[in-house]
Amino acid sequence: MTDPKVRKTIDSARDDMGDLQRAMLAVFSSSVTRILARVMLIVFVVKLYGLGSFGYLGETAALVELLAALASFGLPKTLLAYLDQADGDPVTEGRLISNAIALSALLGIILGTVLWLLWPLIFPPSSGVPAYAAAAVFLIATTELMLTVTRSRRVIRWDAMVKGFVKPWGFLLLCVGGYFLLVKTGIFSAVGALFAGYIASTVLALFVALFGLIWTRRKNSYALVLPDLMGMRRLFKNSFSTAIVDAGSFSFRRLDIILLGVIAGPTATGIYYLVQQLATVVEKMRHLFEPMAAPVLAQAKSMVVTSAHLKKLCLWIFSAQVGLATVFVSFAAAILGLFDAVYMHAAILMMVILMGEIAEGTSGLIELPLVFNAPAIASRNIIIALICEIGLVALGAYNFGLMGAAAGFSLAMMLLAILRFSSAHTALGLTIIDASYAKPVGAAIVAAGATIGLNMILVAENNLYLAFSVVVCLLTYLLVLRLFGLSLWLARTS
Known part of the structure; x- marks a missing residue:
């Protein structure tokens, strides 16, 4: 019984x-x-x-x-x-x-x-x-x-x-x-x-x-x-410690724009802001859950329950983000063309920014139990990442313009993700990352390969073909992901 x-x-x-x-x-x-x-x-x-x-x-x-x-x-x-x-x-x-x-x-x-x-x-x-x-x-x-x-x-x-x-x-x-x-x-x-x-x-x-x-x-x-x-x-x-965490988390996608605006001017900032706004489609995957995850995790009485929730949520977020990122990188130049914005290295710029978005988004919900149980550690992580972002973005923007600012942002987000995962493990005993995270990456490689192959066979440049290619890319990713044993629905995610 x-x-x-x-x-x-x-x-x-x-x-x-x-x-x-x-x-x-x-x-x-x-x-x-x-x-x-x-x-x-x-x-x-x-x-x-x-x-x-x-x-x-x-x-x-x-x-x-x-x-x-x-x-x-x-x-x-x-x-x-x-x-x-x-x-x-x-x-x-x-x-x-x-x-x-x-x-x-x-x-x-x-x-x-x-x-x-x-x-x-x-x-x-x-x-x-x-x-x-x-x-x-x-x-x-x-x-x-x-x-x-x-x-x-x-x-x-x-x-x-x-x-x-x-x-x-x-x-x-x-x-x-x-x-x-x-x-x-x-x-x-x-x-x-x-x-x-x-x-x-x-x-x-x-x-x-x-x-x-x-x-x-x-x-x-x-x-x-x-x-x-x-x-x-x-x-x-x-709330002082949590204020640092909250404001710091919000600052990551604002400081790079402010620094780039000071160094490169409004036109370069406009292109970067455009790419960043498109990248937030990927970043928002985390925010599908955070409004309700915050009260749920705040009211959780057991770290076992918290760990179970976070394992499912973080893997779901990572899988969804990787799938969307595959589409955005594969069609970066065409997508920017829809807005009459031309940038020679659009795919690389998009990829660099999205690498940072995926790292921050996947680890973002881990910050909630840290805030509730170890706010000083959470604020320390944010401060370290902010200092690194300011230095890396300023240095990168000054020497390499848009691409340098994007690289600085992405490196800072990867550092923040490492700090979050390690802090959750050492302070709360939470282990989130496992071998399952390799499956979305594998599905993304297959989907990107299918998209490249389709573009080589069917050479066309119009919005209808673009929409068709995007659908093929997404469906391929979802199918391969399901064959690997993962589903983008929480109740069925292993």
């Missing part, structure tokens, strides 16, 4: 995996719509606003989103654990929630004001980039904290709605409308209209997140409590 405690742990693990799968489907649909909006936005901005404007957008978004991550102060991760410790007490939960949102909003206002004061030193007046874009620091940070509260109730729809529909599609529609209503009529400059749409989309996202917070409050009752300074101070102190 099975021990009741063991049976309870097994049932809980099954429930957790069910929540993860449901969340994955919700976030997947959100990611697909976000990718479509992002692709359409890139096409529109590059063709009508110009590659230089797209470069300025990339630099500004990197700065603003980096400071917003600092303003969030690690609370999107630590708040989940604190709420779990509250053990369902509505007053304690309400106080934690109000203090967290107030602290993030205050930090967002302070950092946004500093950025606004430094704006003339960052962007010359001739660029036309408006200083009011600094307000996005407060808007993005506050929105993220509100969505964290809804996720803590294992309600993912608001996060998916804001990030998959409201913000990307709102930005796209505002840019389209702004171009024809403001730029074509001479009311706004191209850069001014572009950034007006960016800020308006963040405001819209904030209001939807606020509505989701109110809806969650009605369905999952917690007390309405005003924030207090002492509670905010305790949160600041307790």
